[in-house]
Every structure is written in C-alpha cells, then in structure tokens.
Amino acid sequence: MSSELVQDYTVVQERAKSFYKNFDRKPELQHQTHFCPGCGHGVVHKMLARAIDELGIQDKTILVGPVGCSVFTYYYFDVGNVQAAHGRAPAVATAIRRSRPESIVISYQGDGDLSAIGAAEILHAANRGENITVIFVNNAIYSMTGGQAAPTTLIGQKSTTTPDGRSPITEGYPMHVSELLATLQGPVYIERVGLGDNKQIAQANRAVRRAVENQVKGLGFSLIEVLAPCPTIWKMSAVDAQHWVRDVMEKTYPLGVLCDRTKDAHPRRLPEPPPSLGHASEPS
Amino acid sequence: MRKQLMKGNEAIVKSAILAGCRAFYGYPITPASEITEAAAEYMPRAGGVFLQAESEVAAINMLYGAASAGVRSMTASSGPGISLMQEGISYMAGAQLPCVIADITRGGPGLGNIAAEQSDYHQVVKGGGHGNYRTIVLAPHSVQEMADLTALAFELADRYRNPVVVLADGFIGQMMEPVEFPQIAVEPHLPDWAVAGTAATRPNLITSLLMDIDDLEAHNRALEAKYKIAEQHETRAEEWQTDDAEIVLVGYGIVGRILKAVTAEARADGINVGVLRPITLYPFPTSHFKRLARRARVFAVVEMSNGQLIEDVRLALNGVRPVEFLGRSGGNVPSHEEVLALVRDLARNLPRQSQPVTAPVTEIEEEHIVNV
Amino acid sequence: MTEVGKRDRGLLRIDVDECKGCGLCVEACPPKVIGMSEHLNHYGYRTALYAGAGCTGCGICFMACPEPGAITVYRAVTPKPGVVPAATTGMEGTSQCASN
Numbered sequence: 001m002s003s004e005l006v007q008d009y010t011v012v013q014e015r016a017k018s019f020y021k022n023f024d025r026k027p028e029l030q031h032q033t034h035f036c037p038g039c040g041h042g043v044v045h046k047m048l049a050r051a052i053d054e055l056g057i058q059d060k061t062i063l064v065g066p067v068g069c070s071v072f073t074y075y076y077f078d079v080g081n082v083q084a085a086h087g088r089a090p091a092v093a094t095a096i097r098r099s100r101p102e103s104i105v106i107s108y109q110g111d112g113d114l115s116a117i118g119a120a121e122i123l124h125a126a127n128r129g130e131n132i133t134v135i136f137v138n139n140a141i142y143s144m145t146g147g148q149a150a151p152t153t154l155i156g157q158k159s160t161t162t163p164d165g166r167s168p169i170t171e172g173y174p175m176h177v178s179e180l181l182a183t184l185q186g187p188v189y190i191e192r193v194g195l196g197d198n199k200q201i202a203q204a205n206r207a208v209r210r211a212v213e214n215q216v217k218g219l220g221f222s223l224i225e226v227l228a229p230c231p232t233i234w235k236m237s238a239v240d241a242q243h244w245v246r247d248v249m250e251k252t253y254p255l256g257v258l259c260d261r262t263k264d265a266h267p268r269r270l271p272e273p274p275p276s277l278g279h280a281s282e283p284s
Numbered sequence: 285m286r287k288q289l290m291k292g293n294e295a296i297v298k299s300a301i302l303a304g305c306r307a308f309y310g311y312p313i314t315p316a317s318e319i320t321e322a323a324a325e326y327m328p329r330a331g332g333v334f335l336q337a338e339s340e341v342a343a344i345n346m347l348y349g350a351a352s353a354g355v356r357s358m359t360a361s362s363g364p365g366i367s368l369m370q371e372g373i374s375y376m377a378g379a380q381l382p383c384v385i386a387d388i389t390r391g392g393p394g395l396g397n398i399a400a401e402q403s404d405y406h407q408v409v410k411g412g413g414h415g416n417y418r419t420i421v422l423a424p425h426s427v428q429e430m431a432d433l434t435a436l437a438f439e440l441a442d443r444y445r446n447p448v449v450v451l452a453d454g455f456i457g458q459m460m461e462p463v464e465f466p467q468i469a470v471e472p473h474l475p476d477w478a479v480a481g482t483a484a485t486r487p488n489l490i491t492s493l494l495m496d497i498d499d500l501e502a503h504n505r506a507l508e509a510k511y512k513i514a515e516q517h518e519t520r521a522e523e524w525q526t527d528d529a530e531i532v533l534v535g536y537g538i539v540g541r542i543l544k545a546v547t548a549e550a551r552a553d554g555i556n557v558g559v560l561r562p563i564t565l566y567p568f569p570t571s572h573f574k575r576l577a578r579r580a581r582v583f584a585v586v587e588m589s590n591g592q593l594i595e596d597v598r599l600a601l602n603g604v605r606p607v608e609f610l611g612r613s614g615g616n617v618p619s620h621e622e623v624l625a626l627v628r629d630l631a632r633n634l635p636r637q638s639q640p641v642t643a644p645v646t647e648i649e650e651e652h653i654v655n656v
Numbered sequence: 657m658t659e660v661g662k663r664d665r666g667l668l669r670i671d672v673d674e675c676k677g678c679g680l681c682v683e684a685c686p687p688k689v690i691g692m693s694e695h696l697n698h699y700g701y702r703t704a705l706y707a708g709a710g711c712t713g714c715g716i717c718f719m720a721c722p723e724p725g726a727i728t729v730y731r732a733v734t735p736k737p738g739v740v741p742a743a744t745t746g747m748e749g750t751s752q753c754a755s756n
Contacts, residue, residue, distance in 0.1 A: 277469035
C-alpha cells in the first residue's frame, strides 16, 4: 500500500502506549516478545496495556509480576514494575497499595503461581478485600517449567507429572479459583473470561478494563480469570489451542461473572496524611 | 527525654517508629508476639500501615512490597518463622531492598519450645536463604540496646540496601528496663530507586532476576563489594575489662550479661578475665579478636546453642589461640556457677605465653568500641 | 482498492518482523482477507499477509493477535469537511489516536 493512501485513513487499532517502545530483554529482539506464537499472555498483555492507556493511569500504575512465562512483564509494560517471588504477588501488591494508596496496583499471575504455591496469598488478599486488580491467566498447566500439572489441569489431561492423565483419585479435581474466591465477602468483582473466539476475546477485553477501572474508582478487589491457550505445551497449533479453550476448557470452567458487588461498594477515600512526629514528645 | 521503664519487645516498636518505620507486617509467634501487638497499637497512630499477615511467608513478601514502594518496614518473628522468611530475605537481598527483621529466638530445631536459645546464629548470620548474600545482624543485650540497635538497623538497611536482623532472645524481649529514646524523630523520605506510582519513579524496577550469566555474576560481585564495605565500617563490639585479660569470655545477648557478672566475681579472686561481646554478628568484629589475641592466652565462647558463634570465633582467631566452649540448649541458660567454674578451670590451666602471635593484626579501621 | 474510485473501509498493516505466524488473525478475520505468506521472515516465521483488499477496519484481528504491534488497523476517513468520524467497531475502547 502506498503511503499516500494511508493519509486517507486514521488509526483505529495500534500498539498501546503503555508498552515500552523497545524491549530491552535481548538486544536483537527489541520488538518481539518472548511469548510463543499464539500465546494467551500476549493477548492479555495487550488488553491490560490498553486499559492503562484508556484510563490514563500509566504514571500511577505499579505492576507486580509473577514467576512463570509472564515473568518478563517488566520488559513490556512501561509502568512501575516490581517482580515478585512465585505466588507472592498478592502479598507484595497488598503492601504496595497500603503504603501508596494513590497508586494503581495490578497483580498479574499464571495458574501455577496463583492457585498452587500462591493459594494462601490470593485467598487472604481477596478476603481482606485489598483494593487491587488481579489478572489471573489460566492455561491449565505449568508452561514455563515444561508442562507439569497445575491445580487447574483438567481431568484426564496429560502433563509431565500426570503422564497417564489427571486422575481425581490421585490428583484431585480442577480447582475453580473464581468460584472459590467469589464465596468470600471481600471481593467486589470476579469474572471468568476466555480467549476461545472473537466474541469471548471482546468480552475479555471489557472485563480487564472493568477490573482496572474498579480499582481506579476505589471499589475494592477485582479478579479476572482468563482461560488462555498454550499451543506449545498443549502441542497444538495456535488456532487448535484457541478452539480447545472454547470447546474443552470451558466445559470445566464456565465463563461468566461470579461476583459483582460494585453497585453496593463504597469508594474508599484516601487516608489522611500522617502526622509529622517531628520532636518526639512523650509517647502515649 | 526522660527514661521510661519498658519491655524489650515494646521498645523495638517505639524505636522503629521514631526511626521512620511506617509499615509493620507480622505474624504471632512466641516469644515475639508482643512486638506485633505493640505495632498494631502504635503504627497506625503514627500514620503507618499495620497488618497481621496470614503467615510469615506472606509477611516477608509484604515487606518486599513496602520496601519496593520506598517505605521503611519491619517484621518480628522467632526461629521457625524466620525459617519461613528465608526465601523472601534472599529475594530482598538480591533486589537490594532494605528492611528490618527482629528475631526473638526460642528453642529448636523444629517446634522446639518457647524458652530462650541462641541457635538461630547460623540461620541469620550465615544466611538461611539461597544465594550469595548476607544479612547484617545486630545483637542487643539490654532494652536500651533493643531501642538503639533498632534505630541503627534502619540506618544500615537503607545505607546498604539490604535486610538487617535484630537478633535477641526471649529474655531480652521480655525484660523490663529503663530506656531512653531520641528526641527527634526521623521523617520518612522516598528513595530515588523506589517504585512509588509516580511519574518520576515509573522507570524504576525492583527485581532479583538476571537471566544473563555475566549480568548475574556482576551483580553478585557488586553485592560482595557492598558487604566488604560493611565489613570495614560497621563492626561493633563491647570490650569489658579486656586490657589485661588473659582469659577472654565471648558471648552475645543475654549471655553477655552473665559473662560480665562472672567477670566481676572472678576478678575479685584475682583472675585476669574479660568479656568480648560482639554487637554486630555480621559483619563479625574480627579485628577485636586479633587484637585481644596478642595478650589473651585463651578464649572461651559461651552460647545457648551447640556451638554456632564459636565457629566464627575460631575463624577470626585463625588458630593463634585455643578456644574453649560452654554451651547449653533447650532453653537452659548457662548458670553463673557453671561459667565461673569454667573460668577458674581455665585460670588454673592457662596455656603458656610462649606461643607468639604469628598472624599479623591488621590495622583497626573505624570501629565502635565500648570500653568499660 | 476493490474497484477503481472505491476504496476499502479499512486498511491493515502487518509488521513482518514482529509477526510470529500463529494464524490467529487468519482465523479471526470476519471477511477472511488475511492469509499466510509463502515467505519466511528474518526469524523463520511464515508471517500473516493481508490480501490487499476487503478490510473493513473492524479491528478484530488486532484483538486476536498476541503481539503488541504486529498489526495496525486503519479506517478510512469519510471526506466530510472538518469532521473525523468516530470509530464504531462494536468493540469498546478502541484507540482513536493519530498514527505515529
């Protein structure tokens, strides 16, 4: 297409501003993410970056990154970045938010990070109703370490640690994190979305935006569970993996809003500025 | 400010707040729970954040978050809880985050008991977490030192961007003594490396991950260089009647007080005994040992453990003088009588002064010596 | 250009170096105007390729694509004096910024 044609057109979809212009992870890959072709993380990253752009919170945002395939969030998102230990992002996010109440704190985690080793941390952050946003990317497997079973692995699904397929007798049942957390009184918004087809992707985009917006409004704890494809570990093409999310994963993990208390939630006011102790008088 | 009568565990919190600490995340554990309780009481009044975490694992990661956001933060626990925190401590050392961790020790290993022991030395001084890092360790032996060393801990943590441990035992935590606090409180300020949700701090990154092997080696070297500086400038020890001591007793925390009392009695009997009480366990006050080794003929380490501090004493002396040991554990405290008997025994069997000190004593750099 | 004098409602640009050839855009595109190239890019991926005509500017390919900047979608500016039309794709929150 010649450039003079482009002048007749206006951009409607382009790279989000909240991504770094250059990715410094490797000098020879400045414009490539490390994600596999067709990885769900890439899609979710774009949704999150767009939400940050649209809400105008790039300076205020602090992104707490996990351990897993998405460990490199800090190479991609041009916001304040804190890389956390495996599973601990909700605890790290809790402390950041409480000490910096004007900031917008987002925790981005995979299914091993959040539902296995981080089960206690997410449970209690949700129970306390911390005013944070959690993006939970669920691909039913441990991808970064080569395909071990996760708490969210489906019955019968083969993995390197369930070579005969997950059995309820030995490995228990797939964990429904969104439903579990929705039983708590703390969270104000929990939704499960999927990347299974165009319509679902559009809904996922809206949900991610909503979860961040809830925090901007000071409403409380929001979590979006995104059922995401992992073509490499599932040993499928990207398109087949997308279909597997829609046709197989969603039979175990139905999409929908699990909890919406935003109408009744009172926006939290910022705390008063602390007293200056200055000259320490007699402590009471 | 006039002196106040206060428990060690409470003095820590007041001192922390006056030192600018504005975040406390803790989990109940005997004998440290009062620290968390005092923090619940005082921290919000000072405009800080207090939260009882769901576990020590969560608590140390909350410290990681608070420190990332540029806030002076603290936690308190005992041996089993500190064990749970080791991953987080390693992460904080790797990410170069400051924090203060109070370890009020108890009997171990495992669940042990709730009586006092000094068996966390290896865990905190040698580093219980993975990787090439150290934590600065300060060992108070009085309520006043609980307060003073806590304030110092925050300074050192920020100066070296590293976790600092205040290592006490149940006795020091529970005893009540007069304590004096500083007149002027330290106001919190935002370090320029923090991630605080502002335009200025947006480019900042807190991480301990360096995939490139050369980058990580360089980082390890940088941490090492930092610790070398601390080793030169931050050692502290108390020397009690050591000028002419032929027997030097070594101990820290509550044991230091026992050793001073025994010294007084033994001196009355004409025995030339003195006490070297390390205040910084890391960096270890090696030069004190080397200097005292010129005159002393034997060192005796007294610990409430099976022998942890003694390894560093042996390392410091490097074989120039014999090192004897008296240890109790399980919550038993070396009694005045036991230690005195050891001193008398050593006095009767002093090694001859014929061994010259072969290892040269390096020149003593800037140190903090309390001579009495 | 579908016909002489009539242009497409939309225009699609694919960054050949960033595309990893996953094919999700091919699957997603409603008018099916995206295919796969015969050629490999510098990294060995067979990249996506716009057919050259028929793009409606809906932007669905952009949302399906896992890469931040592999796809840029344009929409034709309706020649109305002094007014730039608002984007109406049915997808919330589309960015309406000038191309940089």
